[in-house]
Amino acid sequence: MTSVKPWFRILAPLLCSGAIAFTAGAAGGGEDIGSPGSGGVTEAQKATYAASLPTEQAVLTAAPMVPPAITRDHAARVVVDLEVREIVKPLADGVDYTFWTFGGEVPGLFIRVRQGDLVEFHLSNHPSSKLPHNIDLHAVTGPGGGAASSFTAPGHSSVFSFEALNPGLYVYHCATAPVPVHVASGMYGLILVEPPESLPPVDKEYYVMQGEFYTSGRYGEPGLQTFEMQKALDERPDYVVLNGSVGAMVGDKAITANVDETVRLFVGNGGPNLISSFHVIGEIFDTVYQEAGTLPDQSNVQTTLVPAGGAAMVEFRVDVPGTYILVDHSLFRAFNKGALGMLKVKGDANRIIYSGKEVDEVYLGEQSAAGSESSRREAELVAAKAEAIASNPQIAKIEGQIQMERGHKIFLSTCFACHGANGEGVAGVFPPLAESDFLEGDLDLVINTVVRGMTGPVTVNGKQYNSIMPPQPLPDEQVADVLTFVMNSWGNSAEPVTMEQVKAVRAQD
Ligand SMILES: [Cu+2]
Numbered sequence: 001m002t003s004v005k006p007w008f009r010i011l012a013p014l015l016c017s018g019a020i021a022f023t024a025g026a027a028g029g030g031e032d033i034g035s036p037g038s039g040g041v042t043e044a045q046k047a048t049y050a051a052s053l054p055t056e057q058a059v060l061t062a063a064p065m066v067p068p069a070i071t072r073d074h075a076a077r078v079v080v081d082l083e084v085r086e087i088v089k090p091l092a093d094g095v096d097y098t099f100w101t102f103g104g105e106v107p108g109l110f111i112r113v114r115q116g117d118l119v120e121f122h123l124s125n126h127p128s129s130k131l132p133h134n135i136d137l138h139a140v141t142g143p144g145g146g147a148a149s150s151f152t153a154p155g156h157s158s159v160f161s162f163e164a165l166n167p168g169l170y171v172y173h174c175a176t177a178p179v180p181v182h183v184a185s186g187m188y189g190l191i192l193v194e195p196p197e198s199l200p201p202v203d204k205e206y207y208v209m210q211g212e213f214y215t216s217g218r219y220g221e222p223g224l225q226t227f228e229m230q231k232a233l234d235e236r237p238d239y240v241v242l243n244g245s246v247g248a249m250v251g252d253k254a255i256t257a258n259v260d261e262t263v264r265l266f267v268g269n270g271g272p273n274l275i276s277s278f279h280v281i282g283e284i285f286d287t288v289y290q291e292a293g294t295l296p297d298q299s300n301v302q303t304t305l306v307p308a309g310g311a312a313m314v315e316f317r318v319d320v321p322g323t324y325i326l327v328d329h330s331l332f333r334a335f336n337k338g339a340l341g342m343l344k345v346k347g348d349a350n351r352i353i354y355s356g357k358e359v360d361e362v363y364l365g366e367q368s369a370a371g372s373e374s375s376r377r378e379a380e381l382v383a384a385k386a387e388a389i390a391s392n393p394q395i396a397k398i399e400g401q402i403q404m405e406r407g408h409k410i411f412l413s414t415c416f417a418c419h420g421a422n423g424e425g426v427a428g429v430f431p432p433l434a435e436s437d438f439l440e441g442d443l444d445l446v447i448n449t450v451v452r453g454m455t456g457p458v459t460v461n462g463k464q465y466n467s468i469m470p471p472q473p474l475p476d477e478q479v480a481d482v483l484t485f486v487m488n489s490w491g492n493s494a495e496p497v498t499m500e501q502v503k504a505v506r507a508q509d
């Protein structure tokens with residue numbers, strides 16, 4: 001940055017008048033001095049600066065909408081209120097998923113500020129949330145991008161502020177451990193930092209963001225799906241979607257434009273794993289801001305890469321009416337996993353540019369109603385097969401052994417640090433799990449201990465403990481596996497714990 005920072009312009013006169021004293025190194029010239037000195041800027045000085053700025057409430061929008069362009073020619077103190085919510089919503093027709101969201105939406109609400117703005121960020125976490133969350137904005141200059149300052153437990157809110165130093169389109173995401181699991185649950189969105197001279201005017205602007213989901217069931221398998229760690233590790237998503245669900249931008253939810261209009265798409269990719277090859281079937285991007293930097297650095301592009309945790313801006317003029325299909329050109333993702341949207345353009349035909357006759361269905365394949373009906377039927381049959389296999393006693397026995405081994409691995413990575421490698425505990429501090437009479441009590445209480453943690457006095461085998469076990473951020477299946485292992489090791493014996501039992505406890509409030 002070489003220009004005079006807006007906060008220096010405000011603070012310099014106060015500095016010269018002695019109202020604010022910077023420590024050694026402060027320059028009085030008022031020219032471009034960069035930082036005010038080795039003493040930096042104190043909290044009090046920042047407050048003075050913040051108070052000198054006009055205050056604005058940021059307008060936040062759900063995809064595919066974008067907040068209005070910023071027209072002011074000066075910096076402002078921009079207040080952003082964003083609430084984290086964990087909610088069950090459709091991921092596809094008949095398929096539900098527990099999304100962790102910024103603002104109740106996947107992708108999270110779009111934020112628009114201007115370079116030089118002092119952004120005052122209020123992150124709250126709804127009381128019904130099960131987990132703490134935070135936010136790392138790639139637009140922030142500072143360690144963690146705001147993550148540590150915004151760590152927020154359910155029912156709480158945090159405030160931090162940052163100066164939007166660099167213009168561009170940036171991804172934000174949750175950075176609470178395990179980070180990739182929070183991102184894979186839908187915790188990402190975009191923040192646009194407009195350059196002072198604004199982006200060139202266009203007729204339509206839209207917000208499109210890709211992300212993957214790793215579900216217990218296969219694509220289309222009906223019912224509430226849970227996060228599947230192994231598929232995520234293998235980078236094998238069942239769903240790759242635009243704007244949070246299959247069909248979120250299809251049919252009457254398509255984005256629209258009129259012939260002869262210019263369209264700008266703010267395209268983001270939450271990942272967490274895949275790189276998107278973003279393409280609009282039947283259009284050519286007149287301008288691409290690669291990787292969403294502010295330099296319009298390419299013209300006449302067919303497909304642009306959108307990295308995981310990155311973005312791109314594309315602009316094009318629509319010349320011919322019809323339906324244009326937005327895809328990740330890794331095409332199985334588009335036609336079999338959901339990474340497909342539509343732009344519907346209305347207006348008069350131009351038979352020179354395109355001779356015509358459009359068949360809407362040609363590119364839809366499995367996305368059409370009949371296609372998704374048949375994949376649902378297939379998924380039901382696969383589920384029926386799994387049930388038949390599970391009822392075979394020999395297979396059931398092997399399944400049981402697999403569950404024990406999975407549970408053992410989870411125990412060794414999460415529980416053993418406190419409870420000891422053989423569940424022996426630490427006298428007076430960590431209660432034993434080996435031959436623990438607590439485990440013989442109410443199973444819901446045992447599950448609850450792992451899911452929600454435990455505080456306060458508890459008696460195990462006649463000895464009192466009064467300490468804290470934090471909630472263990474494990475998906476339902478892993479809670480079931482680790483408890484099955486614990487409750488069938490070191491002299492303990494019990495029925496296997498199922499994912500459904502864990503889910504039921506988690507649903508209780
Ligand atoms: Cu989170």
